[in-house]
Amino acid sequence: MNAVAAGPALSRFARLARKELTEILRDRRTVLTLLLMPILLYPLLSVAFHQFLLSSAVASQEPVYRIGFRSDDEMQSVSRYLEIGAASLQLRGVFLDSKSTPRPDAIPRPKTEAAVFEDLEAALKAGRIDVGIRYDPPGKFRANPGDDRHPGENLEVNLELVYRKDTDPGLTAAHYVERLIREANTQFLTQRLRSIGIDQRAQPIRPTLVVLPGPEARSRVFAVLVPLILILMTITGAVYPAIDLTAGERERGTLEVLIAAPVPRWMLLGAKYIAVLTVAVLTALVNLASMAVTLWVSGLGQVFIDVNTLSIWLLPEIFGLLLLLAAFYSGVLLAITSFARSFKEAQAYLIPLMLASLMPGMIGLVPGLSLDGPLAVMPLINIVLLARDLLEGGASPFSAAAVVLTTVLYAIAAIAIASRTFGAEAVLYAQEGGWSELFSRTHSPRPAATASGALLCLAFLFPLSLVLNRVIVEYRDEPVTTVLFVQALSTIALFGLIPWLVVRYSRVRPLEGFRLAMPGIGACCAAVLLGLCLWPLAYELGLLLRFLGFASLSQEQLDKVEGMLGEYRTAPMPFVLLVLGVLPAVLEELFFRGYLFSALLRAGRPETAILTSALLFGLFHLVTGGGLAVERLPVSTALGLVLGWLCWKSGSVIPGMTLHAVHNSLLVSLGIYQPWLKEKGWAIAADDSLPLGVLVIGLLGSSLGLLWVHILPTAQVMTDLGDEK
């Protein structure tokens, strides 16, 4: 009960989620997929695998070749020769049981059984031998290695190896015999060369195979198989609860009373999401456990997994992937099943999804695909590629963060979609409402976007920003003005064009939706003051974070930034300031403090809206810009908090734009004029603190600015969003 006082909304949400979970876990069908399926499935699979492996194990044992001769005499002379070949091969490590180190491609040593048949061909046809050996023309091999009784004499003899066309052991036996004879020939020639005083092998050049251990420490099969299995497991876990908690509500007749309750739709769907996610993760865990136990008990583990390469990190890694997949699927499944009016309908909708899911699973098999660019933001495909990279031991933190963030955003977007469709008229009263209503735009203009709409827009913007960043990288060899131009275009498209289109489409009144009100003069003055004075604090906070090791930009990346600054110095300064300072500031404010903030404000309290928009702002700066910059998260979030607060107090996005633009422009100028400043004795190198005077002025100015914002009267223009007439 104490928790209620601490956070009524949160504890209410927790209770709602617990109810959904209770309901779904008490369902016998859930338990069936959750426990029974995996517990029965893997042992059964392992039995099948065992059969398969046993038969292939028989094949991998040493083969037995049956060799036929026409006479005892021939058998003895040839067999002796073959023995010599075999002994030589053994010395060279061709066989697995060699005393010396076996070659990387060593094979088990075949056994040979020799017998005499009068009619070799009949014996072959009857399948009594694999290969027949005969002299052609009939003759006798008179010499053996080590036997130098016939120096200078031609000892050539022809042998025929006869085998049946339609038998596999026939050809391999013939090849084997041929290999033995070749080896013995070499031995014999070496012997003869030595006997005439040439101390050299008959084979002047002898290649040796040397295999280096590859960079892929873990088995490739493992890296491809695991994501596929994880996908199947999370889907099986999530499908039933997703259907039951959405389409099931309608079938049981509880949907109407649920929708009639004054609870925000996103909260209902959020609670359902938690329940589906939990069941999906539980199912996957039970599956993993059952699989592990089966592998261990049946001994199949050693066949599939190279035990030596398993590290302790593997378990958390797989669990993380599983969580990611479950987070993604739970959202997507809920979004789809919310459309459905019955169990059957939901199942019909899900079949294409399941089939489509196997495709990304297969993508992992395609060699040479790397996790960057558009692939890094493709839903599901990016998770599969991340899984592959992780299991092969080569995932970069940047791509991992990008995948996690995009996936979380996709899940949020899916929940947003689900909360729009769940309980919509068309779903609730199929016979009455038309589907078109579900997709129709609202008829009356609105003062702000809905929170779900804004989050959907964000879920679209974030992956797009990653792709656009990638595009900018492609232009890095162009002249600096071109680079700046492309950068400007990308910023305009991302934070200007797309939000504008979305606002137009959803009939949000732009002036209110973007909070483009005329600000008071006080707010503007406070904004300019903060813009001028906040940067030393942001700079020092960045330094502190680097000092604490809370940083991920490598020296190489910092050098790259340094190099870019050098190039910017050659471009016209106003243009640089416009593209890097003013434009991003104005447009980012328009999106984060205008569009997103208004929507969040409509859905919740101002504190929540400020905090959420600041955090999203920080997260956006975490992975944009071509690298994972952990140190930018707290700095950008802190700046976002100040900007959000300013926006709420002033009721307008314009003071924030001013603050942001001044702040950005100052930092850009500092970077560009750094050498000049250094000459003047203002050392602002990467790891140096600012002069104490600057810091004190910054601190005083910022405090004054924040105090000013604090005493500003809170603008009422847009807080009463519900009272539109």
Next chain:
Amino acid sequence: MQNAVQSSESEAPVIVRVENLSRRFTVPGGDVLAVDDVSFSVRAGEVYGLLGPNGAGKTTTLRIIQGLLRPSSGHTFLAGHRSSDSPEQVKQAIGYISTTAGLYQHLSVREMLLFFADLYNVPPSIANRELIRLAGLLGLMDLLDRRCATLSTGQKQRVSLARALIHRPPVLLLDEPTLGLDIIGSQIVAEFVQLLRSEGKAVILTTHRLDEAERLCDRFGLLHRGRLVLSGTLAELRAITDCATLVEMFVRLVQRGPILARTSAGEGIGI
């Protein structure tokens, strides 16, 4: 009939006000006007019967009042809130009962009721107290920890009644509350409605069982093809239509619907 006379004379505040409500549905082959310019109001402590044959627009009207359907035009006001402006407050003020509404099979009665208390923002401590009160009132004490799936139809119905009351709403909407119930079940509903009246709730009840309506309601609205063709207390309706019972009125209404509608339709008849 005592009740009817009393409540129409009383000056209890108007809790529900429906103004010129219309709802159009697009169906293959054209538009259907399911609710056509309907207006009425219900005071606290009054039971308003919304009557009419199947497809007259009773349920659609209730759904619009609840905010489950958007009206094509017109407005509804509940406890001072306009539905289109503050849907959450309006939902908070309503308790909804329908025989088609199901229960959560896998939850116990207690869990189910507390869940709905949560949905309606009732703090847990108050919800627990209310739960005990309602359980005593509706004879659910022994059933509280039974799973809903194991309950009989009558027991389920009593749980539904408790569910609709757990957040102490000033307005109760009863959509065909006796559909499919036996005599005992119907009797419980009747007693329940009496209880609501005594607690000062504004009740809107839809039914096509006219004998039952005569017994339960203080005032009536007769819906026919989406239009509210008659409205008033039983005495008032008798005076207008020259019929003794609702059934007779209905038969005439359906047969001469259009004529009657033209001469005496609309709000205010007999009020």
